[in-house]
Amino acid sequence: DQQVKQNSPSLSVQEGRISILNCDYTNSMFDYFLWYKKYPAEGPTFLISISSIKDKNEDGRFTVFLNKSAKHLSLHIVPSQPGDSAVYFCAATSGTYKYIFGTGTRLKVLA
Amino acid sequence: DAGVIQSPRHEVTEMGQEVTLRCKPISGHDYLFWYRQTMMRGLELLIYFNNNVPIDDSGMPEDRFSAKMPNASFSTLKIQPSEPRDSAVYFCASRYNHEQFFGPGTRLTVL
Numbered sequence: 001d002q003q004v005k006q007n008s009p010s011l012s013v014q015e016g017r018i019s020i021l022n023c024d025y026t027n028s029m030f031d032y033f034l035w036y037k038k039y040p041a042e043g044p045t046f047l048i049s050i051s052s053i054k055d056k057n058e059d060g061r062f063t064v065f066l067n068k069s070a071k072h073l074s075l076h077i078v079p080s081q082p083g084d085s086a087v088y089f090c091a092a093t094s095g096t097y098k099y100i101f102g103t104g105t106r107l108k109v110l111a
Numbered sequence: 112d113a114g115v116i117q118s119p120r121h122e123v124t125e126m127g128q129e130v131t132l133r134c135k136p137i138s139g140h141d142y143l144f145w146y147r148q149t150m151m152r153g154l155e156l157l158i159y160f161n162n163n164v165p166i167d168d169s170g171m172p173e174d175r176f177s178a179k180m181p182n183a184s185f186s187t188l189k190i191q192p193s194e195p196r197d198s199a200v201y202f203c204a205s206r207y208n209h210e211q212f213f214g215p216g217t218r219l220t221v222l
Binding site: 002006032034036041042043044045046049089091097098099100101102103104 | 115146150152153154155156159167202209210211213214215
């Protein structure tokens with residue numbers, strides 16, 4: 001009963017193009033969402049977040065979109081760079097300190 | 112700051128042995144989290160502490176797992192006895208504001 005789902009285990013994109021990573025959730029009580037990036041042999045690092053009162057948050061090449069009615073969020077990376085190749089985890093929380101993470105999507109940006 | 116420190120980075124042990132994983136959080140962070148990463152379930156929260164007190168251990172798989180935080184700068188996760196299905200990467204994270212900072216993880220292999 002995964003409350004946070006990342007249905008695409010992997011994604012390949014050409015350098016310079018847009019990468020879109022998707023995440024679905026089931027718990028309507030979630031009010032804060034985050035994306036973490038993980039390189040091999042390292043711990044996940046925070047990338048970007050969004051509160052449920054917003055539908056978009058942008059930080060440089062990274063934009064997160066939230067569709068509350070569909071219980072869906074997405075991370076857009078434009079333009080994609082080879083250094084973006086990593087595993088991306090989405091996470092959600094409901095006003096507590098407990099994050100629920102998805103299973104991750106491995107992004108490969110091809111040069 | 113050195114970030115969150117975990118030791119050992121790799122652990123190989125035989126079924127039935129006791130395993131102890133160690134974590135030193137970032138100084139000043141008052142929340143500490145233990146996660147387990149597997150391919151099937153992604154990042155699962157096992158337990159978290161606030162000011163050295165365990166708050167939620169509902170993610171601990173069974174009684175073979177235990178965690179302690181004797182002071183603000185040290186925590187352990189113990190598995191006794193270990194089983195092959197415990198093989199995973201175990202992460203420790205500490206928190207400041209909304210962001211969790213992860214250590215590099217301990218890769219545990221139980222033969």
